[in-house]
Amino acid sequence: MSQPFGTVSADAILEGAATDAYFERTRATLEHAGKNPPVVAEVTADQFPTGSFDVFTGVEDVATLFEGRDVDVDALPDGQLFDGGPVLRVEGSYLEFAELETSLLGFLSQPSGFATAALEARLAAPDSLVLSFGARHVHPSITASVERAALLAGLDGFSHVAAGEVLGREPGGTMPHALMFCFGEGNQAAAWTAFDEAVPEDVPRIALVDTFWDEKSESLLAAETLGEDLDGVRIDTTGSRRGDFRHIVREVRWELDTRGREDVDIFCSGGLEPETIRNLRDVADGFGVGSHITGADSVDFSLDIVEISEGSSDPSNSRTQSGDDGEPISKRGKLSGEKQVYRTPDGGHRIALADAEPPDGGEPLLEPLIRDGEIVQEFDLEEASERCLADAETVGFGDRAGPASDATDG
Incomplete structure (x- = not known):
């Protein structure tokens, strides 16, 4: 039944029907071939820091989207500023979340653009x-x-x-x-x-x-x-x-x-x-x-697989069967391997492999959001706002000459 005003229903979003057609065809193909590998996928806008920060938000809707799915999800806290590298990571069997990619990116991209523009206005006065x-x-x-x-x-x-x-x-x-x-x-x-x-x-x-x-x-x-x-x-x-x-x-x-x-x-x-x-x-x-x-531009997020395991060939393969044998993988132009991002004491934004030594004094920013399909974070708008404004000051958001943010550690 069609929705009034041409909107897509919440049920369609939660069921994965609010998706691009090629994900449905991907599912049909993988099920036909008996493939459902365990993967690590990351959401990024820029692979490397550019010196230009954006505000990350929409994560509460993402948590609702993934609740009940057999996956683990880590994400930046609501309101955190970022400059390159992953803002969210999903680990699980690919077919457990394949069709959710379109809605996942929509929940993050446009609200993050709104929030970034609003922060520009806030700091102007x-x-x-x-x-x-x-x-x-x-x-x-x-x-x-x-x-x-x-x-x-x-x-x-x-x-x-x-x-x-x-x-x-x-x-x-x-x-x-x-x-x-x-x-x-x-x-x-x-x-x-x-x-x-x-x-x-x-x-x-x-x-x-x-x-x-x-x-x-x-x-x-x-x-x-x-x-x-x-x-x-x-x-x-x-x-x-x-x-x-x-x-x-x-x-x-x-x-x-x-x-x-x-x-x-x-x-x-x-x-x-x-x-x-x-x-x-x-x-x-x-x-x-x-x-x-x-009128702000949406943040141009994309979701990319960065690690893949042989795992089981059974399309019902569970996330827990992936073990630690994942192999780094990426398309050209993207960075392979599971990563962590850090806020350094000078306000920099650093990217490193998840198992690498963190930068000196760096605070890891990706934190658990979903574990075994359960939401493990609480959301508070006041706290998110305080985080946003404090981090904006830390990184020099809006300054013509903010702190250096041009390093990626491997």
Whole structure:
């Protein structure tokens, strides 16, 4: 039975039906040939460090995907930053997880891209209020994934109501231009007054001030209309009419301050990029970021077998029959052999064979996620966010000259 809105069902994902067709044909071929070798497979984006870090997330969904499968899985912790090498490792008989590869990569690739972009926005204004406003740019079925990635990267909140129900968080937001249009030009004061009278007291009184007149005029009118109840103004000026956006914000700030309204915050939104945020963070108090997060490139993860054993020729062959006799193997351009990745004291990201001596002072990052089909990790969004922000500082995320990360040890 088809799903509404053209979505794929959770059952299809868990059963392995949400897969590429060639995995089904691979299963048919291997079963026909009586082959099901024990393997070690690793998920990577870059084989070697590049000096450019990304945020790893989506691991909780991966744990759900593999639960009950006869495999062992190790992964980076949720929110960890990485620069090359494996982020996740699967050990088991190949046919135990072959069809899950497509969903596995999807669970990791897009959320990690969202989180990385959100971290860029967060660090562009570390002392400001930064909210996620991008839910309208993605399919509604994945909005909770977007907003979770934003929270993991340290953003202060988001706007999507249903995502809030999934995540157990209260969404934020005040008024759109449509509200102002419904009252009409010249009636801005009536719109703001009606909003003030209608919404709960705990909703900030943030007036949208760029609809009909210039931002300064509407900001001063909002301050006059709502008086001490006005918490802030939002400037969402269309890019084609901004000119010098920083000057607009400074002018509004000056005119409000001149009238004794230093208490009124200025919130900016509308296609903001990290560079724009950095340019405004000393004159604005908060930012809404949308398309920079939702338009982020997915992290280009792939899953590759890096070790294979002769094992049993029985397609029902168990993971536990593989023993320690695996042979390194890889396609051209990929690195064979089971690996570990390390965070070094200087913030570097190092890759080494799993049985090699770790780098001096290196902290191993891959840790157990699934053992014998059981989830052995707990997931906490607050902890993941703290990890993300702390690791970003350690590795110098966003710095033009961060710590060296160009070593692979064998």
